Amino acid sequence: MNLSQATATAPSAPADPHPRAGQSLSGAEIVVQVLADEGCRVLFGYSGGAILPVYDAVFRHNAQRRGADGREPMPLIVPANEQGAGFMAAGYARATGAVGVAIVTSGPGATNLVTPIRDAMADSIPLVAICGQVPTAMLGSDAFQEAPVAGIMGACAKHVFLVTEPAQLEATLRSAFEIARSGRPGPVVIDIPKNVQNASLVFDGACRLPLPGYRSRLRALEHSHLDEATCAELFRALMQARRPLIYAGGGVIAGAAAPALAAFVEAFGIPVTTTLMGLGGFDTTHPLALHLLGMHGTAHANYAVEDCDFLLALGARFDDRVAGVPEQFAPRARYLAQIDIDPAEIGKVKRVHWHHAGPLAPALERLTAHGRAHALRPQLADWHAHIAALKRAHGLDWDRASALIQPQAVIEAINRITRGEAIISTGVGQHQMWAAQYFDFRRPRHWLTSGSMGTMGFGLPAAIGAQFARPDALVIDIDGDGSIRMNLGELETVTTYDLPIKVVVLNNVGDGMVRQWQRLFFGSRFAATDKNLHKKDFVRAAQADGFAWARRLERKDELEATIAAFLAHPGPAFLEVMVDPDAGVYPMVGPGASYAQMITGPFIASRAARPPAEADVPATAMF
Amino acid sequence: MKHTLSILLQNESGALLRVAGLFAARHVNIDALTVAVTHDPGVSQLTLVLHGDAGVLEQILRQLRKLVDVLDASSLSLVGSGERSRLVAGSA
Numbered sequence: 003m004n005l006s007q008a009t010a011t012a013p014s015a016p017a018d019p020h021p022r023a024g025q026s027l028s029g030a031e032i033v034v035q036v037l038a039d040e041g042c043r044v045l046f047g048y049s050g051g052a053i054l055p056v057y058d059a060v061f062r063h064n065a066q067r068r069g070a071d072g073r074e075p076m077p078l079i080v081p082a083n084e085q086g087a088g089f090m091a092a093g094y095a096r097a098t099g100a101v102g103v104a105i106v107t108s109g110p111g112a113t114n115l116v117t118p119i120r121d122a123m124a125d126s127i128p129l130v131a132i133c134g135q136v137p138t139a140m141l142g143s144d145a146f147q148e149a150p151v152a153g154i155m156g157a158c159a160k161h162v163f164l165v166t167e168p169a170q171l172e173a174t175l176r177s178a179f180e181i182a183r184s185g186r187p188g189p190v191v192i193d194i195p196k197n198v199q200n201a202s203l204v205f206d207g208a209c210r211l212p213l214p215g216y217r218s219r220l221r222a223l224e225h226s227h228l229d230e231a232t233c234a235e236l237f238r239a240l241m242q243a244r245r246p247l248i249y250a251g252g253g254v255i256a257g258a259a260a261p262a263l264a265a266f267v268e269a270f271g272i273p274v275t276t277t278l279m280g281l282g283g284f285d286t287t288h289p290l291a292l293h294l295l296g297m298h299g300t301a302h303a304n305y306a307v308e309d310c311d312f313l314l315a316l317g318a319r320f321d322d323r324v325a326g327v328p329e330q331f332a333p334r335a336r337y338l339a340q341i342d343i344d345p346a347e348i349g350k351v352k353r354v355h356w357h358h359a360g361p362l363a364p365a366l367e368r369l370t371a372h373g374r375a376h377a378l379r380p381q382l383a384d385w386h387a388h389i390a391a392l393k394r395a396h397g398l399d400w401d402r403a404s405a406l407i408q409p410q411a412v413i414e415a416i417n418r419i420t421r422g423e424a425i426i427s428t429g430v431g432q433h434q435m436w437a438a439q440y441f442d443f444r445r446p447r448h449w450l451t452s453g454s455m456g457t458m459g460f461g462l463p464a465a466i467g468a469q470f471a472r473p474d475a476l477v478i479d480i481d482g483d484g485s486i487r488m489n490l491g492e493l494e495t496v497t498t499y500d501l502p503i504k505v506v507v508l509n510n511v512g513d514g515m516v517r518q519w520q521r522l523f524f525g526s527r528f529a530a531t532d533k534n535l536h537k538k539d540f541v542r543a544a545q546a547d548g549f550a551w552a553r554r555l556e557r558k559d560e561l562e563a564t565i566a567a568f569l570a571h572p573g574p575a576f577l578e579v580m581v582d583p584d585a586g587v588y589p590m591v592g593p594g595a596s597y598a599q600m601i602t603g604p605f606i607a608s609r610a611a612r613p614p615a616e617a618d619v620p621a622t623a624m625f
Numbered sequence: 626m627k628h629t630l631s632i633l634l635q636n637e638s639g640a641l642l643r644v645a646g647l648f649a650a651r652h653v654n655i656d657a658l659t660v661a662v663t664h665d666p667g668v669s670q671l672t673l674v675l676h677g678d679a680g681v682l683e684q685i686l687r688q689l690r691k692l693v694d695v696l697d698a699s700s701l702s703l704v705g706s707g708e709r710s711r712l713v714a715g716s717a
Contacts, residue, residue: 152639157646161693164638181693215635215696346687 020207029171030055030199033132034063036175038076042103044094044470045078046087050107052147053134055199057105079470079499082491084111086463088118088131089489093467095127096450097425097475099258101182102127102467107134109147112193113154117457120158122189124454125279126256128182129189131155137197138166151193160188168201170211177211185220186344187256223343226360233372236356239337241378243312245385246272247332249295249324252279252453253317253342253362255446260284262366263316269370271382273389275303277318279453282443287422292389296324298435301396301589301606304597306389307332315340317362320351321454328352330596341365398439399605406582407558409433409508413440415565416478416506424476425450425468429461429485432514435587437480459488462505466492469501476504476569483509483533483540490543496574497548504569505576507540510583518586523593523621544576551575593624627656628682632671632689633663633696640694644671647692653677653685668696 022035033056037045049057057078064074081087084106091102106115112133122129133155136145152164161181163174171194178190240246254263254276260283267274267290274284275292286293292303307313313335318324319342325331328351332338339356340348348357358365373379400410413436416424422444428434428451443449450468452460465479479486486507496503513531520528544552551571555564555578568577588603602608634640641660648655657674675685682700689698 153642153646156639156643157650162639162643166638186691213693215633215690216693219690344691346684346691350684 020205022205023207025205027203027205028055028059028199029168029194029201029203030059031063032172032203032205033175033194033199034059034076035205036172036179037103038063040176040179041100042076045076045103045105046081046090046094046467047078047105047132048080048084048087048107048111050109050111050134050147052108052136052196053105053111053132053199055196056132056134056194060105078105079466079495081463081466081495083489084114085117085459086466086489086492086495088115088129089121089457089460089463090467090470091129091131092118092122092127092460093427093450093464094471095122095129095467096464097447097468097471099256099447100128100471101179102129103132104129105132107147108136108151109149111147112151113149116154116158117455119155119189119191121452121455121457121460123158123160125452126187126252127189128187130178130182131159131189131191133191133193134199135164135193135195138195139197141166141195151191155191155193158189159191162191162193164193165198166195168198168203171198171201171203172206173209173211176209177213180210181213181216185223223345223360226358228358228360228365228368228372230372232356232358233369236339236369237373237376237378239339239356240270240272240312241380243337243380244382245310245334245388246312246314246380246382247306247310247335248272248274248284249277249307249313249315249318250274250280250283251277251316251318252283254280254283255317257317257343257362258446259317259363259366260446262363262370266366266370269373270378270380271386272314272380273306273385275299275306276443277321277324277453278438278451280318281438281449282446283317285422285445286443290386290389292393294438297326297591298439298587298589299324299591300398300439301600301602301608302389302392304589304591304600305392305396305609308334308597309388310335312337313339315342315354316366317342319347325351326591326593327596330598333596333598396602396607396609401582401585401605404582405558407555407561407579409436409510409579409581409585410440411558411561412506412508412565412579412581413437413480415561416480416569417441419566419569420476420478422448424448424478425465425472427451427461427464427468427477427479429479429481429488430456430458431482431485431516432510432518432585432587433480433482433485433508435515436508439587458482458485460485462486462489462492462496465503465505466495466499466501469503470499477502478504478506478569481505481507482514483507483511483538484513486540487538493544493547493549493576500573502571502573502575504571505544505574506568507576507578508581509540509578510581510585511536512583514583514585515587518590521586523624540578541576549574549576552577554578554580556580593621626678627674627676629701630671630673630675630686630689630698631701632673632698634669634671635694635696636667636669637694641669641671643692643694644689647688648675648685651685651688653681
């Protein structure tokens with residue numbers, strides 16, 4: 003994690019002055035110089051009147067610094083819609099951990115960015131969004147393409163700046179990056195009036211805003227080390243536990259703590275289940291990995307949560323898709339422990355007996371060192387045998403005998419070739435859950451999904467951003483027919499930049515996840531979720547957008563060969579798979595239900611399920 | 626239960642909106658609010674009254690401390706008696 007960078011804040015007099023320090027630059031030129039200094043390798047954005055000076059400065063920056071191969075140092079990638087730019091920046095950030103940057107114009111440009119900004123906030127993704135704004139003299143006059151961006155974005159982002167004072171621009175830009183990447187990462191929006199972009203300024207090269215409150219709290223968090231007594235307290239409880247379990251979330255990835263987690267598990271043998279955001283934080287092919295937990299978690303993971311007597315939450319926040327009924331979550335756990343970078347998450351949903359607020363990786367390293375130094379090794383042979391038995395008895399499965407193509411079979415066929423090495427992005431819905439369940443995740447930042455916000459349309463632009471971040475990686479967008487429609491315009495962006503992205507549409511002719519809920523809780527009345535009357539020919543749409551490889555797969559016996567050809571194609575490729583429209587996502591912990599009441603469906607063995615209790619709240623009221 | 630909070634806020638564009646917006650987003654009502662200047666023109670002192678249980682108070686304080694403009698946020702009712710905190714709120 004880039005926490006150390008965040009603390010190295012020198013408002014002035016750096017040891018090594020910036021080569022351009024003291025130069026006279028326009029506000030727009032300062033924007034571009036700070037972006038370059040912060041290590042931006044690609045920008046995503048759509049132009050417009052109020053951001054023209056910055057776009058011109060980007061153009062000049064790239065024209066003057068073109069490499070021998072003709073490459074621009076900081077290309078500006080143009081989406082079909084600003085929402086696409088935001089999700090591209092997020093895909094870039096998710097695939098690398100670096101700050102993603104989107105640059106848009108005022109008014110509709112900025113409001114189209116609201117969804118990706120909120121999405122990044124909800125999943126703790128570091129972004130910097132730069133919005134043009136009408137000149138300061140026009141602010142509040144209902145000017146053309148004026149929107150109250152500071153107010154709108156302030157409710158969605160980690161922080162928002164409206165730069166009304168040109169002299170503050172440079173410090174604000176640098177501080178925006180610091181805020182985005184430090185502590186619990188998040189999106190920062192900078193609203194820059196056009197006259198500020200055009201102002202004549204003197205470049206400093208190092209200045210930052212003082213941010214006294216934020217910095218002092220951040221410093222305290224970063225320096226809060228686990229002391230011996232606190233480590234000993236956790237190990238006392240762990241050594242008494244017979245069934246300890248780790249519940250690992252997105253913080254493992256954001257905090258670059260996957261190696262520290264692997265070492266901790268190696269040292270103490272505690273099994274790991276991961277949240278949707280935590281996938282890749284621990285190798286799902288490891289014998290002690292239980293894969294996904296929660297509403298659509300694996301049955302073995304959820305049963306292990308039911309059975310554990312000690313639960314250690316790492317960068318995870320007991321959200322409602324994991325702990326739908328907090329008081330019944332991990333009901334046999336006599337000891338709950340939590341480590342998180344965000345003090346507000348400690349005990350927010352469930353009271354814990356032990357906690358540490360601070361960076362995850364050093365905390366885990368400290369605990370591992372403590373346990374090793376005191377030769378503490380819990381005796382967990384029975385628990386390991388129990389876990390292995392759960393995995394054998396309650397593994398994922400589906401309707402293998404069906405004549406129709408099952409969506410799970412598609413994911414498994416892709417996974418047999420990619421083996422956890424591809425970068426996978428998704429839309430939101432059933433296909434997202436099948437991808438989460440049936441892919442192997444071997445390392446961080448290979449799984450890009452809109453977890454908390456659940457934004458349909460995320461997958462395609464996120465894949466584009468990820469491909470720019472990792473030009474040599476195999477990037478696959480697993481999408482649904484509903485989700486991909488949301489940002490279908492970005493198909494053209496894939497071919498414009500000749501990105502070798504593989505787009506898979508699992509077409510079940512409608513909004514499958516909503517239909518699943520309607521089937522279960524609304525008497526199979528499929529209000530507005532059936533797309534049988536829709537006329538879209540996805541293959542021809544992809545061809546029209548320039549995909550040379552675009553096919554529809556309808557026959558089960560052609561599945562393996564088609565997928566092999568699809569993944570082998572060197573350029574952009576589009577595959578629509580007509581899947582069983584009635585396939586469901588199982589297991590499912592229904593809304594308001596406990597893990598003991600999990601429905602495993604017709605193809606996964608269930609442990610004698612406790613009958614659903616009479617819920618206080620009807621399922622139709624749940625979300 | 627009523628709680629009185631004292632918040633020191635950097636006087637930035639939109640800062641008060643972000644504080645008020647946090648309460649709205651977290652579904653906590655602001656019963657009373659006064660804003661006063663301090664000896665530092667860049668810093669405002671907010672005195673804010675809300676009602677809720679101890680969990681609501683703790684969570685809103687922690688969320689307030691995540692706002693970049695917030696220099697400090699504390700509950701006056703934690704340091705004084707209920708009577709005293711009402712006096713502080715009333716005199717602010």
